[in-house]
Amino acid sequence: MTLAQLNKGEKAVVEDLNTDLVPLKLIEMGCLPGNQIELLQLAPFKDPLFLNVNGAQVAIRKETAEHIQVKRTVE
């Protein structure tokens, strides 16, 4: 599944991402395979996404989230 399919409040682990389409800045913030992501908040129309990536809080657009493969972690 992609990050864009995650629901509010859910956590996931980054599995893979398309380096051509995901901005390097997001990668540098810690959005790297193996790291944890939590979807904190969604704006209307599920876009943009407000995330906690590896301890950093960032907002990204849905179109970017669609290029990030994640695995949902069940608690």
Place this chain on the structure above:
Amino acid sequence: MSERIKVALIGNPNTGKSSVFNLLTGLQQKTGNYPGITVEKKEGFCRLTKELSATILDLPGTYSLNASSLDENVVIELLMNRKHKDFPDVAVIVADIENIKRNLLLFTQIKDLGIPSILVVNMSDRMRRKGISLDVEMMEQQLNTKIVLTSTLKKKGIDTLKTQIANYIQLENSSCLDFRDIDPDYFASLQKTFPNQSIYKLWLVITQDVNFANIDRNTIQSTDGDHTRSTSFLKRLQQRETIKRYQFINEVLKKNLQINREQATDFQSRLDRILTHRFWGYVIFFVILLTIFQAIYDWSGYPMDVIDSAFVSMSEWAKSNLPSWFVPKLIAEGIIPGLGGVVIFIPQIAILFVFISILEETGYMSRVVFLMDRVLRKFGLSGKSVVPLISGTACAIPAIMATRNIENWKERLITILVTPFTTCSARLPVYLILIALVIPDTRVLGANLQGLVLMGLYLMGFGMALAGAYVLQLVLKLPHKTAFVVEMPNYRIPILRNIGITVYNKTKSFVLEAGKIILAISILLWVLASNGPSSSFGDADNIVGQEQGLTQIELEQKISAYKLEQSYLGHVGKFIEPAIAPLGYDWKIGIAIVSSFAAREVFVGTLATIYNVGTDEEDTIKNRMADEVHPDGKPVFTLASGMSLMIFYAFAMQCMSTLAIVRKETNSWKWPAIQLVVMTLVAYLAAFATFQVL
């Protein structure tokens, strides 16, 4: 003579870097631009010891040395080039304790450049509360650096930092990790091709397309095309580099950083659940905007009255006590009223800047970006356009400069083009005086009606900006690629000192910049109004004097009115009167509009100058305007003409400085020219419609 060294402050945005800068330099700072580009350059002076002082350069906030914006480019180009005149002797990298992992990424990159570095860990006051502990000595060894803990909120650690900077000779300048491990063969062969160059700088040149020394990307490409291969290859390598750096950082932090998650409060996330809520978030944002505009109106009344009457009495005093030859007359009738027209807006501009800097300092502005992104994207803008659009209410110039962190060129261009529609502080004087003239001072539903009209004008400015953006989005054919990544910093209590310094600097530069233009134009206007082309100008006393049955005061007023009409200025006004009569303006307003094409805020000053020429009345501009009548005896300023004039000012492009900055930012005359023509046309038509309907 004491020695002076150069220090660069480097760090991620939102680490408190500017607070460190403010504490090091106090008010001994100046802002300018980097040559050729409009990135703001902040420099300050700091005394380190008796013998040693430092020039502190506050570089734009950057997340890494992989630049994604112009601001970040400045940092890289400076730090790559040892011959640059601002090249630092010491780099001070500011990190904040809560985001130290991410902040250290930049730190490891700076270390690879071989610049002597100090690591500042800021916001150390939060450590206990957040349950964080740090083994500083151990970390200093592993990172090959000196670490200073500071708390800018509690003003702690700054003296230690000064001592460390003063001992810069002893600082390490070696790397703390070997990034070449990510592809040893690639970097070995690159080094072989360029044996005398730093490998990390070569790598940056390849990935960033920045120049240093005599090498640029083309040189590398033509020497050995294998090193630049495909973009995909380079991007994957960059990702591996980032992973490598994080591995190192994680190792270091695992040993030295203890975080007790239990103690960390979740106040922040609770706040975010409300402030970024899909419904309440918007309500709160709207209420905040409403409060700001009410405050601008309600709080500024008293100081403005004081300033107003001060300038009136100054002008009066000058008129009656200075000799009546050219220069003193110019001072009394041209310069003092003209300057009064600028100074009077200091309270409002300062109030606006206070609010904007509070919104930025607390971290709330990023939430607004998040809330508004989807909405604004429908109009071809970005959530990041919120910052320019809101700062545009202060001044379009810094606002247009603030579009630089919009990564997408189409969204950025549209933002640049529509930002001048937002109500800048230069329009405020025009609105305020006209509202006071034509809108009654009553209360509607508990709110001040004049304040509501003002808010309406602001909303109309935003509305027009959105409408313009929507049209541009359909018209402009530009490639679209998103790179929207916005950090949502933790909420913070704003530091009063920072707000004070920001407000002081911004207000000062507004007053100085606007003041210069207004002063020049006031002088020009006064000269043009006090001289005329034909002999009838000089004969005014005789021509008017033939009329019978006038009192002394009436006679004087008639003479001065006649003189103004026959002056050079009067001729200009009369010339354009046919064009503006359908909008409800007379030739005097015409003069004010013409002079406003340099800068809007000139409007009030111009009217002050025009109405002041030759009169001795003790009166404010507002009362003079209220008394102004057409030749048929009807008042000039009615609801219809007043509203029409406000609409004209709302939409017209009347600011040379903005045009200049748009030219700079878009690198072409095409866009400012389009802006000038289209906006002025829209203004004319809208004002025409308003006057005819009302």
